[in-house]
Amino acid sequence: MSTTFVEEKPTQNLEPFKGVKKVPYEEYFTSGHRTCEGCESAQIMRLMAKAAGPRTIVLGATGCMYVANTSYYSTVWGVPWMHTQLGSAGSGALGVAAALRAQMRKGSMRDEPINVIAFCGDGGGADMGLSAISATMTHPDYNLLILLYDNEEYGNTDIQISGTSPWGVNTSFSTPGKVKRIMHHRWKKNVAPLILAGHPTVKYVATISTSYPLQAMNNIRKALSVGGPTFIHCLNPCPKGWDFDPLIAFELGELAVNTGIWPLYEVECGKLRLYGKTEAIAKGRFKRLPVRDYLLKQGRFAHFTEEDIEFFQAKVDEMWNRWLVPGVIPLEKEIEAEQRT
Amino acid sequence: MKADPQAVLTGTHFLDGDKACCEGAIAAGARFAAGYPITPATEIVERFASRIPSVGGTFIQMEDELAASIVLQGAVWGGAKAFTVTSGPGFSLMMEHIGYAAMTETPCVFVDVQRGGPSTGLPTLPAQADMMQARWGSHGDYEIIALCPNSPQECFDLTIRAFNLAEEFRAPVMFMMDEVVGHMTEKVVIPAADQIEITPRRFTHRSKFEYLPYGTNGDMVPDFVPTGQGYKFHMTGLTHDERGYPNMTPQAQDQLVRRLQKKIRAAAARITFFEEEGTENAEVIVISYGITSRVAQRAVELGRARGLKIGKFRLITAWPFPDEQIRRLALHAKALVVPELNLGQMVREVERAAAGLCPVISVPHAGGGVHRTDDILSALVEVMP
Numbered sequence: 193m194s195t196t197f198v199e200e201k202p203t204q205n206l207e208p209f210k211g212v213k214k215v216p217y218e219e220y221f222t223s224g225h226r227t228c229e230g231c232e233s234a235q236i237m238r239l240m241a242k243a244a245g246p247r248t249i250v251l252g253a254t255g256c257m258y259v260a261n262t263s264y265y266s267t268v269w270g271v272p273w274m275h276t277q278l279g280s281a282g283s284g285a286l287g288v289a290a291a292l293r294a295q296m297r298k299g300s301m302r303d304e305p306i307n308v309i310a311f312c313g314d315g316g317g318a319d320m321g322l323s324a325i326s327a328t329m330t331h332p333d334y335n336l337l338i339l340l341y342d343n344e345e346y347g348n349t350d351i352q353i354s355g356t357s358p359w360g361v362n363t364s365f366s367t368p369g370k371v372k373r374i375m376h377h378r379w380k381k382n383v384a385p386l387i388l389a390g391h392p393t394v395k396y397v398a399t400i401s402t403s404y405p406l407q408a409m410n411n412i413r414k415a416l417s418v419g420g421p422t423f424i425h426c427l428n429p430c431p432k433g434w435d436f437d438p439l440i441a442f443e444l445g446e447l448a449v450n451t452g453i454w455p456l457y458e459v460e461c462g463k464l465r466l467y468g469k470t471e472a473i474a475k476g477r478f479k480r481l482p483v484r485d486y487l488l489k490q491g492r493f494a495h496f497t498e499e500d501i502e503f504f505q506a507k508v509d510e511m512w513n514r515w516l517v518p519g520v521i522p523l524e525k526e527i528e529a530e531q532r533t
Numbered sequence: 534m535k536a537d538p539q540a541v542l543t544g545t546h547f548l549d550g551d552k553a554c555c556e557g558a559i560a561a562g563a564r565f566a567a568g569y570p571i572t573p574a575t576e577i578v579e580r581f582a583s584r585i586p587s588v589g590g591t592f593i594q595m596e597d598e599l600a601a602s603i604v605l606q607g608a609v610w611g612g613a614k615a616f617t618v619t620s621g622p623g624f625s626l627m628m629e630h631i632g633y634a635a636m637t638e639t640p641c642v643f644v645d646v647q648r649g650g651p652s653t654g655l656p657t658l659p660a661q662a663d664m665m666q667a668r669w670g671s672h673g674d675y676e677i678i679a680l681c682p683n684s685p686q687e688c689f690d691l692t693i694r695a696f697n698l699a700e701e702f703r704a705p706v707m708f709m710m711d712e713v714v715g716h717m718t719e720k721v722v723i724p725a726a727d728q729i730e731i732t733p734r735r736f737t738h739r740s741k742f743e744y745l746p747y748g749t750n751g752d753m754v755p756d757f758v759p760t761g762q763g764y765k766f767h768m769t770g771l772t773h774d775e776r777g778y779p780n781m782t783p784q785a786q787d788q789l790v791r792r793l794q795k796k797i798r799a800a801a802a803r804i805t806f807f808e809e810e811g812t813e814n815a816e817v818i819v820i821s822y823g824i825t826s827r828v829a830q831r832a833v834e835l836g837r838a839r840g841l842k843i844g845k846f847r848l849i850t851a852w853p854f855p856d857e858q859i860r861r862l863a864l865h866a867k868a869l870v871v872p873e874l875n876l877g878q879m880v881r882e883v884e885r886a887a888a889g890l891c892p893v894i895s896v897p898h899a900g901g902g903v904h905r906t907d908d909i910l911s912a913l914v915e916v917m918p
Contacts, residue, residue: 254653277622277652279597315570319596349570352579353594364579365568365594371586 198332204305206413220270225261230438232402232428233341243409248307253281253316256347279320282328285310289334308336318355329391343430351433355381368495384425396422398458403445427454435491447486455519536729540588548721550714551576553685557692564590565608565615567601572656573712574646577618598623602630606639612760616642621650632671634705644708646715649900659712660900662875667707676797679707679852681822685719697732713824746777753796806849815844816867822848832909859886868916872896
């Protein structure tokens with residue numbers, strides 16, 4: 193038996209919910225927020241809190257889920273909640289997890305598993321807070337979950353580009369005009385693979401979607417049970433920033449998966465598993481829908497020409513047809529690349 | 534040198550301070566902006582992002598304020614005039630790079646639309662609590678230039694001046710707006726391009742073999758290197774000599790840091806802009822800046838209507854501080870009253886400059902709103918002899 197210097201503490205035993213009817217009624221993300229109608233980011237907060245249960249401490253970096261949930265003399269949180277600055281979700285969570293352990297070791301508090309979850313938006317997770325999250329992921333002996341809710345924009349400051357904003361999108365920092373139609377030329381940052389490839393000791397990394405709520409909750413429960421630092425990246429349609437009817441928020445989440453733009457997968461202890469429609473696409477049981485179906489439902493892509501849609505489709509096709517692992521590893525095997533050329 | 538007519542939106546406009554600041558930057562020749570969204574400053578670069586494609590330039594959204602505050606310096610050394618905008622929390626993050634700009638003598642402009650703090654504080658509400666941070670925020674000894682507009686018109690005019698000062702002194706210039714001035718919408722008159730004076734970058738006339746990146750010609754400001762013409766330069770945040778090479782001796786430190794300080798202090802009389810009215814015979818003088826000066830104006834009017842002898846002095850340049858002017862006022866005034874949207878920052882400078890010649894009264898406001906006129910008026914009445 194190999195020697196390990198990592199002192200792992202037990203986590204809560206969070207079995208997956210066997211069905212919607214088995215999900216508890218209790219809410220720990222309650223009324224009192226002022227998020228928009230159809231806000232899927234608020235939805236993942238609710239699912240996250242429900243999945244984690246009452247023995248949980250939640251931290252949140254500055255972002256819309258901070259401001260909209262803690263304003264006007266109110267809070268939505270039914271569990272202890274702490275704000276961290278925009279770039280410090282990872283460090284904040286690490287500090288809380290480390291302090292809990294120290295308190296328990298000294299006997300200052302009862303020794304029991306307590307969930308520590310830090311959420312951050314794409315600004316706080318993919319941009320500003322990435323280094324803090326990365327450093328936190330290298331601490332194998334603290335149990336915590338970083339949940340990145342990704343609405344692909346800075347929603348809190350009136351919709352600007354973030355590191356996960358899709359190519360060509362219209363934001364208030366990339367407004368299409370007569371001189372230049374496409375003002376955002378960068379491709380979306382692929383954060384989950386960044387975490388899993390760069391931090392091989394992390395036991396659980398997953399992508400989720402609020403359009404599959406039961407699955408998302410069970411992914412969260414698994415992340416909280418597996419031990420050590422874990423990371424989940426969730427795509428959250430935003431009616432305000434993406435400019436769509438709030439009624440189709442759920443449908444857009446599904447379309448992101450069904451068009452292959454947002455692959456769903458989990459990596460548990462080094463084993464990759466595609467799941468849901470993504471698995472069906474990969475195994476040929478489901479044909480990817482054209483990205484047009486997803487893009488044209490959103491005002492943020494209303495300026496797209498046919499050429500733009502084709503480019504977007506080609507990039508998604510490339511991801512599925514050429515990547516070593518679609519959606520995850522953007523490498524080609526040398527021999528296959530040579531065969532293509 | 535005159536402004537580029539293609540870039541100047543000559544005419545009479547109805548703009549808020551943020552947008553006027555952006556127009557000022559474009560008129561001043563800024564062709565690169567780095568931004569990171571933060572209330573209440575975002576609108577400045579939002580406008581820049583939409584305006585700049587038709588003018589010819591670049592806007593890049595960065596991943597945080599640390600990055601924004603250094604990418605603009607890269608742009609300056611790459612040949613552009615550049616600026617970034619932020620508010621309190623972002624300004625805090627930029628501090629290290631502001632020191633770097635001072636040390637490397639990189640001409641650039643940092644716009645801080647001040648909001649309530651500390652920390653996240655009051656994102657959508659005003660304060661003037663970053664004034665000392667603007668002066669002393671980065672570590673080490675250095676001198677800084679900071680301007681304080683009190684209207685959208687001044688946001689336009691003074692932004693141009695900020696860029697000109699940055700070029701003249703090869704120094705970072707702080708542009709200290711506040712939330713109310715940033716979001717206040719008023720008439721802004723943008724003159725014709727040929728009426729806007731622009732300070733061009735001072736490029737060296739020496740050959741690439743004689744050029745010293747930090748060698749000076751008597752005015753303590755080194756000439757800039759023209760980018761892309763084969764000049765070799767070495768730039769570092771370490772203490773350096775005229776060649777730009779690190780030099781760790783106390784002598785080199787003394788020579789460099791004193792020059793960084795002196796080049797601005799020696800010109801203080803020329804670059805400390807202020808507005809003064811009715812101070813000659815005043816018994817009490819109100820000293821204010823930014824949005825507070827607009828509230829103080831009304832208090833002065835009401836006081837004068839009561840027959841009180843009140844004078845008004847407005848700081849337009851906050852740093853370097855107008856020591857001589859304040860001392861002159863303190864010599865004959867019975868008291869100086871300093872209202873500001875913080876719990877007492879610039880009042881300390883006033884006290885220092887007044888040197889005990891007359892009482893200095895602070896009228897603090899923690900931010901989140903502006904003073905009530907009555908608060909300032911009451912303070913004036915109270916100190917009246």
